[in-house]
Structures are given as structure tokens and as C-alpha cells.
Amino acid sequence: xxxxxxxxxxxxxxxxxxHGVLRLVLELDGEKVVKAVPHIGFLHRGIEKLSEHRTxxxxxxxxxxxxxxxxxxxxxxxxxAVEKLxxxxxxxxxxxxxxxVLLAELTxxxxxxxxxxxxxxxxxAMTVFIYCFREREHIMxxxxxxxxxxxxxxxxxxxxxxxxxxxxxxxxxxxxVNEMPRHIETYEGLLTGNKIWQKRIMDVGVISGEDAIDLGxxxxxxxxxxxxxxxxxxxxxxxYENYDFEVIVEQGCDTWARYHxxxxxxxxxxxxxxxxxxxxxxxxxxxxxxxxxxxxKQDVVNTIEALIHQFKIIxxxxxxxxxxxxxxxxxxxxxxGFYINSEGGPRPYRMKIRPASFVNLQALPKMVEGGxxxxxxxxxxxxxxxxxxxxx
Numbered sequence: 011x012x013x014x015x016x017x018x019x020x021x022x023x024x025x026x027x028x029h030g031v032l033r034l035v036l037e038l039d040g041e042k043v044v045k046a047v048p049h050i051g052f053l054h055r056g057i058e059k060l061s062e063h064r065t066x067x068x069x070x071x072x073x074x075x076x077x078x079x080x081x082x083x084x085x086x087x088x089x090x091a092v093e094k095l096x097x098x099x100x101x102x103x104x105x106x107x108x109x110x111v112l113l114a115e116l117t118x119x120x121x122x123x124x125x126x127x128x129x130x131x132x133x134x135a136m137t138v139f140i141y142c143f144r145e146r147e148h149i150m151x152x153x154x155x156x157x158x159x160x161x162x163x164x165x166x167x168x169x170x171x172x173x174x175x176x177x178x179x180x181x182x183x184x185x186x187v188n189e190m191p192r193h194i195e196t197y198e199g200l201l202t203g204n205k206i207w208q209k210r211i212m213d214v215g216v217i218s219g220e221d222a223i224d225l226g227x228x229x230x231x232x233x234x235x236x237x238x239x240x241x242x243x244x245x246x247x248x249x250y251e252n253y254d255f256e257v258i259v260e261q262g263c264d265t266w267a268r269y270h271x272x273x274x275x276x277x278x279x280x281x282x283x284x285x286x287x288x289x290x291x292x293x294x295x296x297x298x299x300x301x302x303x304x305x306x307k308q309d310v311v312n313t314i315e316a317l318i319h320q321f322k323i324i325x326x327x328x329x330x331x332x333x334x335x336x337x338x339x340x341x342x343x344x345x346x347g348f349y350i351n352s353e354g355g356p357r358p359y360r361m362k363i364r365p366a367s368f369v370n371l372q373a374l375p376k377m378v379e380g381g382x383x384x385x386x387x388x389x390x391x392x393x394x395x396x397x398x399x400x401x402x
Contacts, residue, residue: 042380051401064357068327082165109284167296214385237259239341255281327355348361368401
């Protein structure tokens with residue numbers, strides 16, 4: 011019997027189909043993947059170490075650069091951790107809590123739109139890419155209006171928000187989410203019944219719920235393997251316990267199941283956004299904690315007292331109690347957590363980030379080994395990774 015020789019090749023680290031600077035070392039027997047070893051790239055490095063030399067407020071812009079498709083979620087997880095450390099969690103005004111949920115779910119929509127656009131393009135469906143980016147552009151415009159930035163936005167603050175929502179934006183958001191379910195139907199009409207799409211993702215990248223749990227997978231990739239776990243419901247934050255939504259669970263355990271799970275999650279996000287808009291009432295957007303919370307922007311530009319107040323908080327920081335905290339939030343890709351260890355100074359002694367994409371990437375070898383090399387592209391897309399929070 012002849013010896014079977016395998017071939018080792020590099021896939022990546024070019025950007026197309028690897029969704030960032032990801033390099034895969036694949037051992038192939040013909041077109042069958044025998045072994046896959048992910049090598050993470052070099053992107054947005056050292057954020058945890060940089061945080062040790064910055065005040066708690068100065069760290070916020072660093073969190074935008076983690077999962078740069080979900081900056082609001084990164085901001086939210088971080089400010090919740092700092093507020094827990096400071097004992098401010100119960101002092102956040104109701105309007106600020108509702109706006110945080112509103113922007114978080116818009117961000118989930120935006121992230122899932124990029125996932126679907128790029129996942130479809132990887133497999134050869136270009137039309138869906140154009141449609142998804144059309145809707146994403148609308149959310150980016152909303153981002154720009156609330157924060158001044160379209161991508162790496164920085165809107166949430168320790169104690170509340172950087173500013174209130176601009177006049178008229180609530181109606182614009184409502185009009186958008188009224189239209190969004192129709193757009194989702196369009197995406198499904200283009201893909202779900204398409205025989206090529208079905209053949210490329212059905213029974214591909216199978217991972218059982220048990221294996222997903224063992225590997226630390228979270229988010230839609232976990233729930234599509236039959237595991238009913240969502241931090242918004244099971245460890246609620248920012249008032250999520252007051253919203254009526256369904257946690258989407260699929261039993262297929264494959265790329266097809268993950269595709270359906272995320273589409274359904276987009277519909278649930280629209281439901282949450284509607285509820286958040288209905289809950290919005292006039293009121294303060296900052297906690298009453300002047301030694302910690304930045305003064306309102308209109309005061310900063312109009313009074314010397316507020317300007318000095320902001321200058322001192324930004325440059326000198328504020329001391330936090332000695333201790334340690336961890337807070338996780340349900341990012342579009344899974345659980346993103348912030349662990350902060352404080353020695354009582356104005357800067358964290360240590361900060362550790364649990365990024366969803368980094369942990370989910372551990373499951374890639376389990377999902378691709380035994381499949382075809384063409385399936386690797388589909389499986390990377392279904393994990394919905396962002397390298398900014400993998401090599402951080």
C-alpha cells in the first residue's frame with residue numbers, strides 16, 4: 011500500500027476571506043483538511059498593558075479599537091466594569107440606561123450586517139454585500155450624529171453618556187427599524203433558497219453544544235449549537251431584564267444554523283430597539299457623582315468651573331476603591347468581559363479583557379478538520395471574527 015503524504019500550506023494572512031490578519035497553517039490530504047493551526051496576526055496590540063498607564067477615562071477610546079464593528083458594546087462593557095468598581099451601578103439614570111440598550115442593539119444590527127455581507131461575499135454572493143452595507147450606512151449616520159464618529163465611536167461614559175441624543179434622532183431610528191425587517195426578508199430571499207448557498211453551508215463546520223462549551227464558544231455560535239445562554243437574559247445589565255425578547259437557539263450545530271440564528275437575532279434587536287424608544291423619557295443622562303463623572307459638555311464650554319473640573323478628571327483621574335471586578339456583556343460575537351484589578355489609584359493595576367472572537371477562534375480547528383479546504387472560508391465567515399480583539 012502506497013504511503014499517503016500530506017501537504018502543509020499557508021492560508022492567509024491576507025485579508026480576503028480571513029477577516030483580518032489571520033494565518034492558518036493547514037495540513038491537507040488532497041482537498042481534505044487533516045489539521046488546522048490558527049496563527050493570530052498583529053493588530054491593535056497591547057491595549058491591556060496600555061491601560062495600566064492611563065486613567066479610567068483615558069482608557070475608553072482604546073476599547074473602541076477591539077471589536078471595531080461593535081465599539082458601543084466594548085464601551086459598555088468597560089464602563090459597566092468601572093461603575094461596578096466605583097459602586098455607581100445603581101446610580102445611572104434611567105434615560106442613560108435606555109439609551110445604552112438602544113445603541114447596543116443598533117450596534118448588534120450593524121455588526122450582523124457586516125457579518126452577513128462578508129460571509130456571503132466570501133462564498134460568492136455579491137448582491138447581499140451591497141444591500142447589507144446600504145443598511146449599515148444608515149446606522150453609521152446615526153453613530154455620527156450621537157458621537158461624532160462613524161466607526162470607532164466613543165459615546166458612553168463612566169456614569170452615563172457623553173451627551174443626550176440629538177433632536178429628531180429618535181424618530182429617525184424608529185423609521186429605520188420599521189423598515190429593517192423588510193430588508194432582512196430581502197437578504198433571506200436572496201440566500202436561503204439558493205441551492206449554491208445551501209450546499210456551501212449545510213452540514214459544514216459542525217460543532218456540538220458540548221464541544222462548544224468546552225472550547226469557551228459564546229454568542230450566536232454557541233446558541234446555534236443548541237445551548238440556551240445569553241448574558242442579556244441570564245446575567246442582565248443596563249436594564250435588559252425589563253425588555254421582552256427571545257433568545258434565539260438553533261439545533262443544527264452547523265454553518266446553516268448559525269446563519270439562521272443571526273438573522274433571527276437581527277429581528278429581535280429591532281424589537282428591543284422599539285421597546286427602548288417607547289421607554290425613553292426626558293431626564294438626566296449622568297449620575298450625580300461630581301468627583302467621578304465628567305460635567306455636561308454645555309457647562310464645560312460655558313463655565314470656567316466646569317472646564318477645570320473636566321480638566322482635572324481627565325488629566326489626574328479619580329481614585330477607585332481597592333479591589334477587583336469582572337463584567338461581561340453580550341457582544342454581537344459573544345461574551346466580551348472586562349476584569350479590572352485596582353490598587354486604589356487613578357489607574358487600574360491590571361486589566362484583562364475576555365474577547366469573544368479570540369475565544370471563539372479556538373473552535374476553528376474542531377470545525378474545519380475533516381472538511382474540505384473550500385469549507386474553511388465558509389467556516390471562518392460563520393464565526394464572525396474581528397482580529398482587532400483577537401490580537402489585542
